[in-house]
Amino acid sequence: MSTLSQKKGVGGTIWDFMTTVDHKKIAILYLIAGGIFFLVGGVEALFIRIQLAIPSNDFVSAGTYNEILTMHGTTMIFLAAMPLLFAMMNAVVPLQIGARDVAFPFLNLLGFWLFAFGGLFLNLSWFLGGAPDAGWTSYASLSIASPGHGIDFYAIGLQISGAGTLISGINFLVTIINMRAPGMTYMRMPLFTWTTFVASALILFAFPALTVGLFLMIFDRLFGGNFFDATMGGNTIIWEHLFWIFGHPEVYILILPAFGVFSEILPTFSRKRLFGYSSMVFATVLIGFLGFMVWAHHMFTTGLGPIANAIFAVATMAIAVPTGIKIFNWLFTLWGGSIEFTSPMLYAVAFIPSFVIGGVTGVMAAVAPADYQFQDSYFIVAHFHYVIVGGVVYAILAGVTYWWPKMFGKMLDEKLSKATFWLFLIGFHLTFFIQHFLGLMGMPRRVWTFLPNQGLDLGNAISSSGAAFMAVATLILLVNIIKTTAKGQKVGGDPWGDGRTLEWAISSPPPEYNFKQTPLVRGLDAYWIEKMAGNKEMTPAEPLGDIHMPNSSFIPFMISLGMFIAGIGFLYRNDHAWGDIVGIIGMVVMFLSMFFRSWIDDHGFHIHKEDLVDDDKEAKM
Amino acid sequence: METEQKLTAETFPASPEKATLEGKNKFTGFWLFLGGETVLFASLFATYLALRNSTMSGPKPEELFDIKLVFAATMILLTSSLTSVYAMYHMKNFEFKKMQLWLGVTWLLGLAFLGLEIYEFRHYVHEGHTFTSSAFGSSFYALVGTHGAHVTFGLLWIGSLMIRNAKRGLNLYNAPKYYVASLYWHFIDVVWVFIFTVVYLMGMVG
Numbered sequence: 001m002s003t004l005s006q007k008k009g010v011g012g013t014i015w016d017f018m019t020t021v022d023h024k025k026i027a028i029l030y031l032i033a034g035g036i037f038f039l040v041g042g043v044e045a046l047f048i049r050i051q052l053a054i055p056s057n058d059f060v061s062a063g064t065y066n067e068i069l070t071m072h073g074t075t076m077i078f079l080a081a082m083p084l085l086f087a088m089m090n091a092v093v094p095l096q097i098g099a100r101d102v103a104f105p106f107l108n109l110l111g112f113w114l115f116a117f118g119g120l121f122l123n124l125s126w127f128l129g130g131a132p133d134a135g136w137t138s139y140a141s142l143s144i145a146s147p148g149h150g151i152d153f154y155a156i157g158l159q160i161s162g163a164g165t166l167i168s169g170i171n172f173l174v175t176i177i178n179m180r181a182p183g184m185t186y187m188r189m190p191l192f193t194w195t196t197f198v199a200s201a202l203i204l205f206a207f208p209a210l211t212v213g214l215f216l217m218i219f220d221r222l223f224g225g226n227f228f229d230a231t232m233g234g235n236t237i238i239w240e241h242l243f244w245i246f247g248h249p250e251v252y253i254l255i256l257p258a259f260g261v262f263s264e265i266l267p268t269f270s271r272k273r274l275f276g277y278s279s280m281v282f283a284t285v286l287i288g289f290l291g292f293m294v295w296a297h298h299m300f301t302t303g304l305g306p307i308a309n310a311i312f313a314v315a316t317m318a319i320a321v322p323t324g325i326k327i328f329n330w331l332f333t334l335w336g337g338s339i340e341f342t343s344p345m346l347y348a349v350a351f352i353p354s355f356v357i358g359g360v361t362g363v364m365a366a367v368a369p370a371d372y373q374f375q376d377s378y379f380i381v382a383h384f385h386y387v388i389v390g391g392v393v394y395a396i397l398a399g400v401t402y403w404w405p406k407m408f409g410k411m412l413d414e415k416l417s418k419a420t421f422w423l424f425l426i427g428f429h430l431t432f433f434i435q436h437f438l439g440l441m442g443m444p445r446r447v448w449t450f451l452p453n454q455g456l457d458l459g460n461a462i463s464s465s466g467a468a469f470m471a472v473a474t475l476i477l478l479v480n481i482i483k484t485t486a487k488g489q490k491v492g493g494d495p496w497g498d499g500r501t502l503e504w505a506i507s508s509p510p511p512e513y514n515f516k517q518t519p520l521v522r523g524l525d526a527y528w529i530e531k532m533a534g535n536k537e538m539t540p541a542e543p544l545g546d547i548h549m550p551n552s553s554f555i556p557f558m559i560s561l562g563m564f565i566a567g568i569g570f571l572y573r574n575d576h577a578w579g580d581i582v583g584i585i586g587m588v589v590m591f592l593s594m595f596f597r598s599w600i601d602d603h604g605f606h607i608h609k610e611d612l613v614d615d616d617k618e619a620k621m
Numbered sequence: 622m623e624t625e626q627k628l629t630a631e632t633f634p635a636s637p638e639k640a641t642l643e644g645k646n647k648f649t650g651f652w653l654f655l656g657g658e659t660v661l662f663a664s665l666f667a668t669y670l671a672l673r674n675s676t677m678s679g680p681k682p683e684e685l686f687d688i689k690l691v692f693a694a695t696m697i698l699l700t701s702s703l704t705s706v707y708a709m710y711h712m713k714n715f716e717f718k719k720m721q722l723w724l725g726v727t728w729l730l731g732l733a734f735l736g737l738e739i740y741e742f743r744h745y746v747h748e749g750h751t752f753t754s755s756a757f758g759s760s761f762y763a764l765v766g767t768h769g770a771h772v773t774f775g776l777l778w779i780g781s782l783m784i785r786n787a788k789r790g791l792n793l794y795n796a797p798k799y800y801v802a803s804l805y806w807h808f809i810d811v812v813w814v815f816i817f818t819v820v821y822l823m824g825m826v827g
Contacts, residue, residue, distance in 0.1 A: 171650070174653065204653055208658070211661060213664070219752075224752065225753065226753065232677060233672065233675025238671055599781065601794065603625060
């Protein structure tokens with residue numbers, strides 16, 4: 001082991017993780033933070049299902065229910081799903097392309113801290129006068145009128161974490177463009193890298209629209225702006241457009257990496273190369289492109305007129321084509337494969353029909369006249385949970401199980417993983433399938449209760465009982481993680497035995513510099529090719545030499561802290577005299593930290609090749 | 622090439638901003654960042670276009686804008702883009718002093734532009750056109766003000782770069798930093814051309 005990773009003690013470890021620029025450690029940070037928010041969002045979901053389990057329930061008040069549903073959506077999308085995907089991207093993408101790290105290790109850590117402080121800011125609202133209550137879409141007509149500071153916590157918190165997401169998106173784009181190993185052409189990149197690439201491009205072009213929307217909302221609520229105030233000439237529809245110009249690409253930002261995860265797992269456990277690789281890449285890029293053309297299908301009932309609705313309806317249905325290509329490619333990958341039903345594979349196989357259900361209801365909702373009936377009903381709730389849980393959450397559970405040994409060097413217990421899978425699968429369909437019918441029978445979403453004897457009692461009771469299954473599944477996953485961390489067996493580089501891509505070619509967890517020598521890539525599924533040629537490891541593309549490494553840094557934490565303080569200050573500017581002062585102090589902390597980053601040279605350091613050779617000897621002993 | 626390498630005019634690469642992997646990453650990343658900035662400004666433009674007729678009881682665009690002042694500001698900012706091109710030309714030729722000189726000119730022109738903008742805003746506030754007076758006011762200051770904030774940040778950035786490197790000259794560590802700062806400056810300029818057209822010219826023909 002090199003000297004740097006030998007820091008001992010709890011304080012040392014915490015400091016190490018606060019300042020690390022190693023993509024593998026940042027992946028663990030994202031996994032922990034995203035996992036905690038996933039649990040928070042899950043508890044909020046349970047509150048919703050408890051409230052709706054029986055008619056005329058008063059488990060929570062109507063106002064609290066609005067806060068819970070808002071925070072459930074916001075937390076799950078921004079603070080759980082995206083960070084957990086970032087965890088996998090950080091852990092895997094640099095390894096899959098044969099890179100030593102991401103392009104901007106410093107910005108990688110900055111992205112994490114901005115997300116973490118943004119998430120903290122958002123959740124502080126629970127303790128400081130009430131959470132946001134206008135839904136995760138926070139339509140201006142509701143949010144401008146919302147009393148208290150809930151919406152301000154939403155707008156500023158998302159602004160902080162959104163900045164982090166944008167930074168991470170640019171980072172992955174540059175990493176994939178510039179840092180691929182020799183021979184790793186674009187059309188040899190593993191599908192997870194491809195989907196990360198396209199999702200990052202979507203982040204780059206979608207998030208600035210949210211940034212502007214949130215700024216306008218902050219201006220209106222705190223600085224006397226009139227963007228959404230109709231009495232001063234403003235227009236609330238501007239928010240809807242800006243939000244969905246961001247919001248629709250956002251769902252592809254979530255689902256494309258999920259597609260990538262399954263496109264890794266299916267070939268691995270079918271022991272077959274991915275069917276139709278180039279059409280998969282094409283479909284990914286096409287979905288990414290079309291994803292920007294369809295935002296107004298969230299606004300069919302806003303009154304944009306039949307021409308606009310027709311155009312957006314047709315564009316939306318067009319997305320079913322590349323998605324269908326993907327579905328068939330996955331099926332043909334399974335076809336004739338020597339299939340092994342490991343727990344990640346179970347998720348992958350369950351994902352295909354679940355996601356098809358979500359896709360089909362999506363096409364139904366794309367029919368604009370029909371959407372007038374579906375909109376704001378539980379049918380829509382069922383639709384987006386089928387794509388987001390049946391797609392993204394399955395992918396996260398599958399991917400985390402699949403790459404867990406790569407990240408931590410230990411296998412999760414397969415029996416417990418399979419128990420989690422079955423409980424989650426049953427619970428998910430039990431909860432959400434019936435909601436299609438509840439919606440069609442007229443149950444509106446975002447309403448805190450319903451009256452008895454309207455045909456909704458049984459459906460809601462079934463739906464709530466399903467939630468309990470998912471809760472137990474999650475608890476078993478936690479037990480699994482604790483058990484594995486405490487007792488798990490150390491594993492080698494390719495613990496599943498059938499790894500195809502470069503991340504399986506090195507030890508688990510990989511050394512801080514990843515590849516001692518940059519590998520030479522000779523085709524798609526680079527590691528599989530070497531295995532089939534009878535090679536034990538990758539052919540190096542360079543002689544053994546000193547490795548240049550980036551320095552760890554405390555500055556990202558300080559920049560994010562500055563933004564956090566500024567947010568707190570400006571939030572209270574109309575209530576307290578100190579508001580603006582604290583806000584400006586926060587801005588000064590942020591800009592000074594950025595200034596020091598620019599002013600102080602940071603050349604990184606070198607790991608000498610003699611130390612690398614020592615590493616090898618140690619590993620063999 | 623490595624960032625710490627000592628170079629002369631003869632060994633200095635033709636594209637110093639892309640000669641190291643770090644530089645190449647900065648170069649690519651910054652271009653992508655400008656792509657995101659484009660969406661940011663496009664959103665602000667769209668908002669402005671949607672709200673520019675909502676003047677309520679306040680002054681209308683055609684009553685407010687003074688073409689002479691804005692035209693002067695436009696010329697100053699466009700010239701500053703040209704001088705930053707000269708600066709980059711000298712950077713590629715490893716002529717540090719000349720580069721700093723032209724960046725200094727760029728910086729002063731940027732400051733002059735900012736001065737004019739502040740003067741302009743003060744004038745508008747005096748006329749009753751403020752951020753809170755109407756939706757037109759809010760969207761105008763959001764768009765033009767965001768541009769002004771970008772100019773301010775650019776001045777702080779270029780100024781810091783010039784002072785930080787004044788004594789040690791050019792190397793492959795700071796060349797990409799200068800280069801992306803000049804890219805940023807061009808971008809601000811391009812945005813201003815659109816503001817001049819969409820806000821001021823279109824505003825004056827009603």
